[in-house]
Every structure is written in structure tokens, then in C-alpha cells.
Amino acid sequence: MNKKFCKVVAMFVVTATLATGCRSTEEYKKIAEAGNKYAEAVDQLLIAAGDIRIEASSEKFLRNDRVTNLNVADYNKVSQVDDRRIEILGKIRKHNHLLQAYFAKLFELADSQAPQQASTEIEGITSNLNKIGKELQGSDLITDPSVFAGVTNVIVGSQLRGALREELEKRNKTIVLELTIQKELLQALSQSIExxxxxxxxxxxxxxxxxxxxxxxxxxxxxxxxxFRKDVLTMQRRSNELKEASEALEEFKNVFQNFIEGKLTIQRVNGFLREIDSFLAIVEASKTTSN
Known part of the structure; x- marks a missing residue:
């Protein structure tokens, strides 16, 4: 199972704790573990989103075939739509991977005496991230592109120094935009899956x-x-889980902006972790019920 999306969360919050005075190894471990669990759960939901789309169109085939005999052209027309959705989901997961790579390098900038290599690698990562982000903005899941127009530069707080400050001054708008794209995609997927x-x-x-x-x-x-009856009556939970994931990512974006501005506190970090725990509890409850 791909854990890259949750590592995005883990790497960033660890970076944030470096700048807010949280130096406990156990605290780092707790944050990383929460992030890994979050990412694993979201990744499962993204995989499930593809399965659900195929299941829905398959049920539609069976229903329509009882009314009128379908032909190959009918089948191909619907399958092409399904193929496009699976392709978009693959791009979302790739987007997750690039965000994870970015925050890993951001952590290196905050914790390294020789940040030049990390800075160089960030250039390539953000170039690819921006490319796939633009592709995702044009997907049929985004119904209101104007939401991205409100993303602006954040003033970097005075507590940040050196290479980390330079990077955040240069690219904070880009990363906030990419987080916004992913949040909107998860929200749209929730509505589509519903x-x-x-x-x-x-x-x-x-x-x-x-x-x-x-x-x-x-x-x-x-x-x-x-x-069969239990499964049918409880299947609606998946769309609710993606909605919770979208809300958690919105909170993550806010935490990132607070970090850049020098307004992030340990209390805010802990509040974010509680939101992740709440999301994981919903996913775990659904998993237990379905088993």
C-alpha cells in the first residue's frame, strides 16, 4: 500500500516542530506515525474511488441491459469515461508523491548544514509538481477554477532563517496552491462517489x-x-470519509501557512494531530463494520 500522501503530512509537521521548539524525539515519532496512518487511509480511499466508479458503471450496464440489449459501442462509450477517471486518480496519487518529496526536502533544509543539494532537488520536484497540478486543475473534477485565484503569497515570519526561509519566500504560494488543488479534488471525489x-x-x-x-x-x-443487505445499507460511508480527508487537508494547509508566517504553536500542531486522529477513527470504524 502506497503511504506517500501521509508522509507529506508527517514530513511537514516535523519540519514545523523544528521551528516551534518541539525537540522531543518521541514527539517526532508520534507525528510521523499519525502522518503515515493518515496517508495510508487516504491512499486506500483513492484506490476505492476507482473501484467504486467501475462498480457503479457496471451496475448501470446490468440495469440498462435488462431494458434494452446493449452493444459494443454502448459499452465502449461508458468505459472510456471510466478510463479517464482512473487516469485522473493516478495523477492525484502522483501529485501526492511529489508533495511528499517536496516536504521531505523542506525538512532537509530545516535540519541540514549543507542544504544546497536539497535546494537543487527541490527545483526539479516543484517543476513536476506544478506541471501535474495544472493538469489536475483542468480535470472534470474541478467545477470552480476560480477557487485557485484567491491563493496569494504569504509573508514569511522572522523566525525562519537561511535556506529554509529562501525556499519559502520563493515558493510558498506554489505549495499552498498545490495543497488547495488536492483539497478541492478530494472534496469533488467525495461528491462524485456519493x-x-x-x-x-x-x-x-x-x-x-x-x-x-x-x-x-x-x-x-x-x-x-x-x-448483502448490510453492505448495501452501509456503503455510503466512503463518500463521507473522503469529505473528512478533504477537511483534514484544509487544516493542514492552514497549519502550513501559520508555520510560514511564524504563527504556528505547539497547541495548533496538537490540534491538527487530533483532527487526523478523528479522520482515522472514521475510516477504522468503517473498516471494522465492513469486516
Whole structure:
């Protein structure tokens, strides 16, 4: 399972603690662990988003085929839409990887006596990040591009020095923009999945739950029928989880801006970690229920 997205969170918050006086190794460990768990959960949700899209279109195929016999052209038309969505999800995960790489190098700038190599590598990372970010801004998931127009430069606080200060002065607007792009994508995916899940619920409840129940023959496997019904009635949780992930990323963006401005406190860091814990609890509860 890819953990890169959560490492973005982990690397940045560790960098933030370097500038706010939190020097405890145990604190670093706690932050990194929370970030890794967060990223793993989000990555699972992104993978699930692709699976859900395919499941929804498959249910639509079955439903429509009962009304009129479909042909290859009908199939290809829908599959092309699914292929584009899977491609976008792949780009979102690549975007995560580049953000993770950026914050890893940002951490090196904050903790290194020889930051030149990290600065050089950041140039390549941000070039690729900007390229894929522009591609994602043009995806059909972004319905209001004007939201990105409000991203502006942040005044770097006086507590930051050296190479780290130079980097944040140069590129804080770029990184805030990329975080905004990802937050908007997660929010849009939540809304898209909500629609997909509604379609799946209606189709599967009719096909797997209601139809076997009302037919004259007794249900052959009662336990299986109960499991089908439970799955159908609880499947809406996935869209809620992505909404929580989007909200957590918005908080992460705010923490990053506070860090740049020199306004970040340990209390704010701890509040952010509590938000991550809340998100993880929702994901874990859903996982336990589905098992």
C-alpha cells in the first residue's frame, strides 16, 4: 500500500516542530506515525474511488441491459469515461508523491548544514509538481477554477532563517496552491462517489436484497443475504470519509501557512494531530463494520 500522501503530512509537521521548539524525539515519532496512518487511509480511499466508479458503471450496464440489449459501442462509450477517471486518480496519487518529496526536502533544509543539494532537488520536484497540478486543475473534477485565484503569497515570519526561509519566500504560494488543488479534488471525489454509491445502492438493493426476498422460493443462503443487505445499507460511508480527508487537508494547509508566517504553536500542531486522529477513527470504524 502506497503511504506517500501521509508522509507529506508527517514530513511537514516535523519540519514545523523544528521551528516551534518541539525537540522531543518521541514527539517526532508520534507525528510521523499519525502522518503515515493518515496517508495510508487516504491512499486506500483513492484506490476505492476507482473501484467504486467501475462498480457503479457496471451496475448501470446490468440495469440498462435488462431494458434494452446493449452493444459494443454502448459499452465502449461508458468505459472510456471510466478510463479517464482512473487516469485522473493516478495523477492525484502522483501529485501526492511529489508533495511528499517536496516536504521531505523542506525538512532537509530545516535540519541540514549543507542544504544546497536539497535546494537543487527541490527545483526539479516543484517543476513536476506544478506541471501535474495544472493538469489536475483542468480535470472534470474541478467545477470552480476560480477557487485557485484567491491563493496569494504569504509573508514569511522572522523566525525562519537561511535556506529554509529562501525556499519559502520563493515558493510558498506554489505549495499552498498545490495543497488547495488536492483539497478541492478530494472534496469533488467525495461528491462524485456519493452519486456513484447512490446508484450502486439502488441497483444492488433491488438485485441482491429485494428480488430474492420477494420471489416465491425461499432464500437459499440466509447469512449471505444478510451480508448483502448490510453492505448495501452501509456503503455510503466512503463518500463521507473522503469529505473528512478533504477537511483534514484544509487544516493542514492552514497549519502550513501559520508555520510560514511564524504563527504556528505547539497547541495548533496538537490540534491538527487530533483532527487526523478523528479522520482515522472514521475510516477504522468503517473498516471494522465492513469486516
Amino acid at each position: 452519486q456513484d454509491m447512490a446508484l450502486i445502492k439502488i441497483a444492488q438493493e433491488e438485485r441482491l436484497v429485494i428480488r430474492p426476498l420477494i420471489q416465491e422460493e425461499l432464500i437459499s443462503d440466509n447469512k449471505e443475504w444478510i451480508e
